[in-house]
Amino acid sequence: MQQAKKISAKSRSSYQKLEDVIGCKWSVSVLTNVGKGINRPGELERSIEGISTKVLSERFRKLVEYDLLEKQTYNELPPRTEYSLTEKGKKLVEIIAQIHVLDE
Secondary structure (H helix, E strand, C coil), X not given: CCCCCCCCHHHCCHHHHHHHXXXXXXXXXXXXXXXXXXXXXXXXXXXXXXXXHHHHHHHHHHHXXXXXXXXXXXXXXXXXXXXXXXXXXXXXHHHHHHHHHHHC
């Protein structure tokens, strides 16, 4: 039996990445909340109803991999991690906001 090859994020087209992000309600929620200034994992988990820690971690990994979020880890005790939108992430959040306006 042949196994399907896993496509790396770098080899995926921009459109495929967009489908992956927009097709996932959690990705859109994470991006829009980070855009509102909620940038720490615990805060995001509390602000996004229904998301689990595991799913949030997966979304963070994917969104950083797609260069939509930037991860900043501070060498403190306890360790602190914050996420922010990259330029691509900011543009996508603007598009998502325009879609919400159209929906209204």
